[in-house]
Amino acid sequence: MVSVVPIVRQSASSASKPSKPLLRRATLSGTVRKVDDAGLGDDFLSAPPSPSKKARVTFKDEVEEKVMEEYQVKGRSLDSVRGEVKRALHAHLKDDSEGYDVIKEVFAPRRDDDEDEDEVDAKADIKAYVIALTSQASLLNKNCSDLVKAILGCEWMGRDEGFVKAYVHFLGSLASAQGAYVGMVLGMLVNHFYGVKLSSGRLPGCPDVNRDQLASRIHVALKYLLRLIPSASGTLSSILSSKFPSPDDSKKEHITYIENLIRLIEFTPELKSDVFALITDRLVKIDVQMQVDLEDLDDEVAAAIVQALALNRASTEENDADDSDSDLDSVTSDEEIQTDAARIKEVRENIEKMDSILDLLFNIYNPYFADPHSIEAANMFETLLNHFVNIILPTYRSRHTQFLLFHFAQTAEHLVDQFAGTCVQLAFQTSRPAVLRQSAAAYLASFVARGAHVQPNVVRTVFELIGNNLDVIRAENEVTCRGPDLRRYGTFYAMTQALLYIFCFRWRDLIEASDIDEDEDPVAFIGQDLTWTPGIKETLSRTIYSKLNPLKICSPPIVAEFAKISHHLRFMYVYPLLETNKRIRLSQFSSSLANGALRDTGNGGNNESWHQLDAYFPFDPYQLPVSKRWVEDDYVQWKSVPGLNQDEDEDDESGEEEGGEDDVEVEEDSTGDDDDE
Structure with missing residues (x-):
């Protein structure tokens, strides 16, 4: 069982363990x-x-x-x-x-x-x-x-x-x-x-x-x-x-x-923990394989498969077999090679399988959280946290299974606090492998950025905690640092990228005081000096301009979006640094120290992307058509910054409603797949 460090409250009422089964x-x-x-x-x-x-x-x-x-x-x-x-x-x-x-x-x-x-x-x-x-x-x-x-x-x-x-x-x-x-x-x-x-x-x-x-x-x-x-x-x-x-x-x-x-488990409660862990473990394996298969397909074909499943969601079980064949025909009508058609059919069946299993699990877990303050909810959330730490977190390519945590953590403020606290603890534990710490930082950033029920005080607290930890890492390593090195300072870069991602989505919650109502005047932010939460700007400035040079290592799409938004809001101007970084070759600083990183630098040679951090944010848009209904109200969609790229926004209002052009730029690169939202 994972001990949890709450984000807002220092302690939570512990749930009593169930008595020995009769x-x-x-x-x-x-x-x-x-x-x-x-x-x-x-x-x-x-x-x-x-x-x-x-x-x-x-x-x-x-x-x-x-x-x-x-x-x-x-x-x-x-x-x-x-x-x-x-x-x-x-x-x-x-x-x-x-x-x-x-x-x-x-x-x-x-x-x-x-x-x-x-x-x-x-x-x-x-x-x-x-x-x-x-x-x-x-x-x-x-x-x-x-x-x-x-x-x-x-x-x-x-x-x-x-x-x-x-x-x-x-x-x-x-x-x-x-x-x-x-x-x-x-x-x-x-x-x-x-x-x-x-x-x-x-x-x-x-x-x-x-x-x-x-x-x-x-x-x-x-x-x-x-x-x-x-x-x-x-x-x-x-x-x-x-x-x-x-x-x-x-x-x-x-x-x-x-x-x-x-x-x-209704009559064998002693097996409840084992059974739920077993289901989660096998679900993650299906999730990973499905994601690998989707990445191997052409983007348009993958999108067509998801669309066909969405159109077929109302079909009955009795007609599943017939409907599957007819839908597959519509997706693969232009395919000329039988092996490609068979592969597409397999991918389609795996997506449908994953979707149905997750929808079933949401239904199974949901009654436990009817009263999120109950002992039943506390015990079941502990179970979910254990699954997260031991099964989901170590699986890098898991794409949808983690949304069980995303949804049920947001059923109450104390559960939001508990999940965020768990991610903080995992990200800051020096005894854990670096790759798990980096993954925990990605989960923390993605949850805080995307969780619709994550309150502004949690956003600010998480931002401060990550910033303080970055100061510690920077102070320990800056003297001996030769230059940006993903392998040696992977955790530092992962946490920095987490802050950049949170800022891009939740910058409104980092404003301490402002009389500007963006709904009344969408361009009112232009040229205005906003009052930010104390320490936010100073922390990021120390981090970004340190010798570890995180903007050279962090994912370029995330860096570009941060640079654009922070400049527009008069928060920070980093374009001169980005220009300087164009002349830096990461291969000259790359160490042979196998410290672990979300990006496996492998034998990328002179390819700069192999020395940069992968933009992995595990709560990027949920694609499964049926089970998607469970998380739609929990999700923060991308909102363009008022006045930024105004001409583009006017030309593509419908795209902005579904996520926006800027959203596509950030999200597609951060997931490694296409998010057709």
Whole structure:
């Protein structure tokens, strides 16, 4: 858990940790609970008890016998089947597997050409075999693994409720008696998290079972097993990770799997943290791959894909496949090479997948922040912060996943403060790798600049904190500095670029006092001396004119925009320095010290761009068409400075409304992709 340094308030009320889950009560063994105390009651299929009202149901022999009275085939009683199973298992241990093989065949999938009368009778009596094997679970050791696999692979979800109850009871007895099978049993159940087939609920001789009922039976079985063996939750966590859909799997598989994960943690709260971390980790991987694919495509093709998805957002799930093909045709109608068409289709599917998963996650997280001052919100935000520090921040190309933090951090002022404070702490920690400190500075600047609910006092405080830190770094290094060097002073340049970016977007919040109303007179700023927050101008002046020369290293589009705005507002005039910098070659100062930087200088040789900072600001415009609705009200769009480039503004009023020409200049270069806002 990350300790947070608040930006405005010095302390925040700490949320109390949830009490130990009731589902994990201590037992005499410390690991396994009694079978008859695990909640597998007569009504367990229709209405699983809530954690606050758990039913306690005991299994009695006479009840079990009564269930089987009407389940006899050709006069065979339950005792007869039990005897057969017991003899077969003992014989199998002595290398006589004739009866053992007969039992295995009982659980084999039914074939269309099954005509053998004895085989049909055996399959009809499958419930008796399940109950008989339950009582002999202690004999099902590793020598019986093929029989266990056959039982776990049988068609059980779509049978009558009595059979399903007996089967789940068997799973519990097997896992309790033979710990080696716990992973296999849990894995069989998790395999259904990708979705259950409708045909599984339409078995011959059994009443039809719909998909919702089939899915419920999977979770009832998991709930029963985890109540019976609380320690199995650790095994389940690793299984959930290993079986998570791969990035190449379909959108439907991802959505279904995640929905099942969320349903799972409703009755296994001890897995909540692991499950949310798993989802975030896999989402970031999809995010990165999608971004790489988009950058490889032609700009116009990438824009057409996003536009097609936006137009298709109202389509139903039933028509997704057909709509996808028709939309793809419209995007790739001019493509002549089949491989290019296939690649575009893959990119389109990944964008749609990413969009749907994020929209689902916004919906999942949103109820926790219904009251952003609640304990639930505090705990969930701590979870999000942990994901940010451990998963999102170290992933340089993450493009959209971080907007979960962007949105929910702005649901309350204290959460804004908490997220900004976390970024400040990460950026200033000298013990952290330089590349992570630089990335944290980029997140801090982007959040403060783009967050519509980030108050002016936070903007000023962050500006001051970064400025003070820059003074410390400058004082420590200026004496020995030979010239601008990205590798050696990467953190200094990243923090300077953060200030330039914040200034370009939030300069209005850095004005301490002004009687000018820009809404009444858009050119009123021209030629006026504005009163700036004390220390702002002095800090930037010391930084910019230091021997470390950050304007030569920071991204040229950001520097150019800062120079233009600061000059127009009579804040600072840096054009002479920019002219001088044109004569400086960065390669002569570049050190071989591998200190880490957001820009990998690599073997760029004399190419100056390889020695300059990449303009990475992780909250640049959000492009996913469906989930975009969650962040639209949280976002600060670019506003041109009144009176600056007035002629251009008048010629392109519509472009200014969507972000403006200046916005395009800054944003396109800062994201590394096209932002069609």
